Amino acid sequence: MSERHPIIAITGSSGAGTSTVKTAMEHIFHREHINPVIVEGDSFHRYNRMEIKQAIQEGEKQGRNLSHFGPEANIFDKLEDLFQTYGESGRGEIRLYLHNEEEAEPYNQEPGTFTEWTPIPEATDLLFYEGLHGGVVAGDIDVAAQVDLLIGVVPVVNLEWIQKIHRDTAERGYAAAQVTDTILRRMYDYVHFITPQFSRTDINFQRVPLVDTSNPFIARDIPTPDESAAVIRFREHGSQNFPYLLQMLQGSYMSRPNSIVVPGGKMGLAMELILTPRVQELMEIKNSLK
Secondary structure, three states: OOOOOOEEEEEOOOOOOHHHHHHHHHHHHHHOOOOEEEEEHHHHEOOOHHHHHHHHHHHHHOOOOOOOOOHHHEOHHHHHHHHHHHHHHOOOEEOOEEOOHHHHHHHOOOOOEEOOOEEOOOOOOEEEEEEOOOOOEEOOEEOHHHOOEEEEEOOOHHHHHHHHHHHHHHOOOOOHHHHHHHHHHOHHHHHHHHHHHHHOOOEEEEEEEOOOOOOOOOOOOOOOHHHEEEEEEEOOHHHOOHHHHHHHOOOOEEEEOOEEEEEHHHHHHHHHHHHHHHHHHHHHHHHHOO
């Protein structure tokens, strides 16, 4: 962890909705005139799109369930090294994973490939990570220990699966059966490397549907924000001004001393109200050390 070069990480499973928090953070950075370096979790996968397919097939022949959730398919050591190096010096190397034609075209590369590693630009204010493993611990590797503010995005698991199935079928061209097979193949790594992160987070945002999602594999629609509630849990209950939040977020209430329940439609507002003072505090400490 670093006071001079803060690191903020959003961690969440595939289909969890981390992009909602990413949008809230982008608003905060814009208002506070903060220049972040953005790090995408996918860029720390070990294999490109073709390689992962081959690795999965080889793993199946050997009785192993390889997945993007686990250590075999990722370079956790390089992610830990980046966080540690940035925290110490504000430097490091990053790359991009090019998901589609639009992202790949400027680099004259095929979708599903990585760009070259390049140095982080000088004079960034903080590092902002969004992906699967912002708080991962695996063997001797402890990424979570390097993070100053760790945020979890954790829908209840049935909702997470509904969101993933809809995204992968609508945007990535997979059949529903293929997505279901992926969910099953990832289960061991999900239990051992994804969910433990949410015991290490400073703040968790958990979206809970208020409609029937008992069979996520046949759900035709993703529950809307108004059909959901957001349970927000703080590691330290004294770290937040709960009366202020209850006043600003109509319809919210406290369910435990460290948890507040917010109508799903106000989740984005809640994120900005909660995270803005946290980011301001990190920047005040950083600026006091100049």
